[in-house]
Amino acid sequence: MGLRIVVFLAVLVVVTGSPTVTIRPEAASEDTSAHPNSLPETAEETETPGQQKVSIVEELEEDVMATGKLNPNHYPAQRAAKVVQHYLNTRYGSPYRVFFLHRVHSGNAEDVADSGRKYQLEISVQDLISTNTEKCSAEVLFPGGEQQRSPHVQASCEELRKIDTKAQEEALYQQYKTNPSLLAAHLPDSYGHINPEMKPFWHLGAVASSFIMLNESTENTLFNMAQVANVTQLATENDQLRFDYHILLHEMVSQDIIHWKLQVSWSPSGGVKVLQMEQLPHCHHCEKPPNTN
Numbered sequence: 487m488g489l490r491i492v493v494f495l496a497v498l499v500v501v502t503g504s505p506t507v508t509i510r511p512e513a514a515s516e517d518t519s520a521h522p523n524s525l526p527e528t529a530e531e532t533e534t535p536g537q538q539k540v541s542i543v544e545e546l547e548e549d550v551m552a553t554g555k556l557n558p559n560h561y562p563a564q565r566a567a568k569v570v571q572h573y574l575n576t577r578y579g580s581p582y583r584v585f586f587l588h589r590v591h592s593g594n595a596e597d598v599a600d601s602g603r604k605y606q607l608e609i610s611v612q613d614l615i616s617t618n619t620e621k622c623s624a625e626v627l628f629p630g631g632e633q634q635r636s637p638h639v640q641a642s643c644e645e646l647r648k649i650d651t652k653a654q655e656e657a658l659y660q661q662y663k664t665n666p667s668l669l670a671a672h673l674p675d676s677y678g679h680i681n682p683e684m685k686p687f688w689h690l691g692a693v694a695s696s697f698i699m700l701n702e703s704t705e706n707t708l709f710n711m712a713q714v715a716n717v718t719q720l721a722t723e724n725d726q727l728r729f730d731y732h733i734l735l736h737e738m739v740s741q742d743i744i745h746w747k748l749q750v751s752w753s754p755s756g757g758v759k760v761l762q763m764e765q766l767p768h769c770h771h772c773e774k775p776p777n778t779n
Contacts, residue, residue: 556593556605563593565708566605566626566637572700572709573639574611574646581658581686581760582651584614585643591621602630603705611643616687620645628705636701644734655754658686662719662727667728669719687729688716690758694750695733697760712736712743726751728761744768 492645556563566589574585588610605626610617622643629635662669673688674680680688691714699709713734720728731748745766751759 488658502504536779542574553595554727556595558590558593561708562595563590563605563607565703565705566593566595566628567607567609567624568708568710569574569626569637569700569703570607570609570622570624570639570641571611572591572696572703573641574643575693575696576700576758578647579689579696580651580655580754581690581693581752582615582654583646583649584689584692585646586614588612588619598627598630599606600630602626602628603734607759611646612766613646613649616649618646618649622646634704639700652754654686658708659754663722663725665719668721669717673714689748690729690752691717691731691733694731694760695735698733698735698746698763699765706739708738710736710738717743720749723751724758726753726756732766 492736528676551758552562558564564587567587569584571587579585591608593608594606596604596606605628606655607624607626608621609624610619610621620643622641624639624641627638669687671684672686673684673691692711695711699711703709711733715732715734717732718730720730722728728749728751731750733746735744735746736742737744747762747764748760749762751761
């Protein structure tokens with residue numbers, strides 16, 4: 487019995503005092519950033535879109551710059567795969583198509599002379615709305631050098647691109663192009679709910695946030711959208727609907743909540759475009775996202 491107590495105490499000291507305890511990408515620590523309208527980290531985390539399941543997983547710190555075959559569940563492969571998610575949203579996302587990472591099946595990393603580090607991935611990507619899932623091959627290159635540059639991505643997910651949302655998109659476009667009063671909403675509202683007719687604008691915010699996350703991603707970051715704080719419709723120009731968004735991002739490595747202001751345009755024919763993006767100053771009293779009970 488005495489020996490068991492000594493061993494237990496030794497393990498307790500290691501777990502509570504070790505700097506090598508990390509938070510798995512698919513199971514971020516529970517904090518004030520977890521919010522009813524946050525995007526799931528992976529499709530397997532939730533049965534209800536937007537509801538995060540969170541837990542703390544203790545593991546030994548691994549080499550972020552590992553080369554060769556990667557563990558699909560560890561940070562290097564997960565970070566690169568999340569970049570693919572953001573890339574697909576910037577290319578093919580809409581108020582009725584939002585892609586997110588379902589699973590990493592395999593990954594490999596290699597140093598590329600004078601270019602950076604290249605990741606070869608086999609992943610599954612799911613559409614949040616239709617729940618269609620496709621296995622895709624992808625390549626992510628994180629440029630080398632001291633100056634931060636956006637990753638270069640190539641991905642083949644042909645079936646997800648074929649999801650037909652033309653009818654819904656055209657109906658939404660016509661409704662808000664001719665609407666005499668401009669949209670202004672908090673997503674969710676002060677009671678934590680999103681009206682079903684407002685969900686396309688939450689989806690549009692999620693797609694727009696991928697433009698930021700793709701631009702800001704490195705091998706040392708892991709972003710997820712925490713919340714769409716609010717959206718305001720602007721006057722239409724050039725047949726494009728335009729919106730101002732205030733979006734909160736969760737940087738899971740540092741656990742920071744980062745506020746961004748975006749101006750977004752969208753039409754069925756023109757797709758989603760981010761016209762302006764601005765990171766707002768860090769706000770200590772804003773650590774807890776608005777509308778969170």
